[in-house]
């Protein structure tokens with residue numbers, strides 16, 4: 179299994195503070211069936227500013243330690259970019275998820291819908307594919323759980339509608355149409371970020387919106403809690 183979003187690197191963002199904890203996180207992930215982890219520390223101007231070179235060095239260092247301890251877990255470098263006015267400065271020389279063209283990007287709650295659309299379009303224009311980090315946690319993607327009437331169900335079958343209300347899905351539909359991909363946090367399905375995020379995660383999963391899954395774990399405690407409370411990937 180692959181974890182596409184994980185804050186496992188020591189002392190680089192709000193993840194583990196020590197190498198020991200990073201190693202313990204790796205052991206816990208490996209024990210729970212993971213063989214590959216994308217190391218995706220935050221890049222947020224003024225808060226988490228570590229450059230890509232430091233991330234690369236940190237990945238290599240942790241990988242070396244895991245090898246010494248015979249822990250079979252492949253680490254791949256990446257970043258979790260933050261959508262704000264500094265994003266495109268960083269994207270002049272970005273760190274994609276490993277060898278892919280994916281840019282993992284978090285859309286904060288205060289970002290207007292149009293700004294998010296334009297920013298993702300610009301990322302695509304630069305030749306990268308935005309991977310939207312945990313959309314279920316952002317109010318722009320919230321989906322209510324209203325049950326459809328029989329007539330609505332029939333109409334959606336006839337017109338092959340995905341069942342999402344247009345007001346709720348303007349952004350989602352647009353991002354899908356330009357080829358963005360979507361990463362779910364496993365914790366969302368067990369209510370870690372509240373009921374609305376959980377409902378949205380369930381709906382997006384049901385509608386096959388998610389292309390990637392991740393723990394978004396920031397600590398050993400988080401990995402253990404997730405694995406012991408049903409926050410696992412299927413297969």
Ligand SMILES: [Fe+2]
Pocket residue numbers: 183185258394
């Ligand atoms: Fe994250």
